[in-house]
Amino acid sequence: MGIVRKWNNILHRDIGYMIVALTLVYGISGIAVNHVQDWNPNFSKEQEFLAIQPIHGQTREEIIRESLSQLQIAEEPDNAFRPDSSTLELFFDGKTYTIDLPTGNVLVEKIQQRRVLYEMNQLHLNAPKEWWTYIADVYALSLIIVAITGLFVLKGKNGITGRGAWLTTIGILIPVCYWLYYLYF
Amino acid sequence: MFIKHLLSLLIILFIFTHNSFAAGKSYGKKITLKKTTKISHILAEPKKFDGKKVLVEGPIVDVCEHRGCWMKIGSDKEFESIKFKVDDGVIVIPMDAKGKSARAEGIVSVKTTSVSEQIEQGKKHAKETGEEFDASTITEPKTVIMLKGEGAVIK
Numbered sequence: 001m002g003i004v005r006k007w008n009n010i011l012h013r014d015i016g017y018m019i020v021a022l023t024l025v026y027g028i029s030g031i032a033v034n035h036v037q038d039w040n041p042n043f044s045k046e047q048e049f050l051a052i053q054p055i056h057g058q059t060r061e062e063i064i065r066e067s068l069s070q071l072q073i074a075e076e077p078d079n080a081f082r083p084d085s086s087t088l089e090l091f092f093d094g095k096t097y098t099i100d101l102p103t104g105n106v107l108v109e110k111i112q113q114r115r116v117l118y119e120m121n122q123l124h125l126n127a128p129k130e131w132w133t134y135i136a137d138v139y140a141l142s143l144i145i146v147a148i149t150g151l152f153v154l155k156g157k158n159g160i161t162g163r164g165a166w167l168t169t170i171g172i173l174i175p176v177c178y179w180l181y182y183l184y185f
Numbered sequence: 186m187f188i189k190h191l192l193s194l195l196i197i198l199f200i201f202t203h204n205s206f207a208a209g210k211s212y213g214k215k216i217t218l219k220k221t222t223k224i225s226h227i228l229a230e231p232k233k234f235d236g237k238k239v240l241v242e243g244p245i246v247d248v249c250e251h252r253g254c255w256m257k258i259g260s261d262k263e264f265e266s267i268k269f270k271v272d273d274g275v276i277v278i279p280m281d282a283k284g285k286s287a288r289a290e291g292i293v294s295v296k297t298t299s300v301s302e303q304i305e306q307g308k309k310h311a312k313e314t315g316e317e318f319d320a321s322t323i324t325e326p327k328t329v330i331m332l333k334g335e336g337a338v339i340k
């Protein structure tokens with residue numbers, strides 16, 4: 001094995017080990033956020049319907065007190081809001097009660113972070129900004145190095161002059177052909 | 186031994202990151218204004234504020250569920266709220282921000298959309314989401330008052 005190929009393979013191997021975790025993070029999160037139109041990859045939402053007696057309070061304070069009492073909630077809400085005269089929304093940590101005052105119909109929505117996936121998505125979408133931007137840049141550069149060194153790991157019929165050439169060409173043609181199809185069809 | 190140290194490190198990181206979020210979190214640019222403007226004042230006289238930078242505060246009463254690209258902030262007056270719209274991906278407002286309190290800075294935008302523009306937008310939205318759209322429900326121009334969001338602190 002030549003010295004160049006030896007160092008090529010060492011780089012490929014060691015950088016490969018280093019980026020396993022981040023590749024999994026970006027890969028899993030990539031699939032998750034790719035389907036953002038169909039689901040929320042960061043949060044899950046549970047809905048429950050309750051029925052209480054109609055609320056007759058006149059002032060905002062009376063309406064909130066009466067609603068809390070009927071819902072048997074002792075805790076003070078973080079916030080309350082009335083989008084219109086017949087609706088009251090009570091906000092607790094991760095939980096919203098939307099009360100239709102004339103009927104007493106209540107929609108309870110519970111929002112929860114999707115554990116681990118949320119954190120992966122935050123890193124993938126660079127929510128922390130600052131230092132994470134540079135870490136992500138280094139990761140991207142590492143991926144480029146792993147991709148290029150990967151071309152030259154093997155020689156012979158399974159290397160870049162044989163089987164590797166075909167597979168690499170297919171890998172190039174997939175995005176190019178799709179982009180041309182997207183532009184002209 | 187190595188695994189033990191790694192687990193300890195991960196636990197410390199987890200505790201640190203979760204505690205640091207508890208005090209309130211900043212999104213986007215730093216807030217520059219000191220004085221807040223009442224949302225009711227903006228909604229009462231939108232032309233006066235059009236194009237001006239304002240700092241508002243209030244409860245977050247709704248959040249974009251798909252991309253976190255807007256939130257609605259409740260006004261100091263009943264039945265009123267204002268949309269705080271951010272550029273996709275630049276600021277992502279988390280869905281669990283709903284119900285928390287926000288101090289948010291942005292530029293007031295007052296835009297009147299004609300009937301034909303509304304129909305065009307409605308058709309585009311229906312195509313994207315698969316929802317039904319009835320163009321006959323659009324009968325008059327609509328004025329939308331919102332904030333082009335630059336930065337916010339949510340807690």
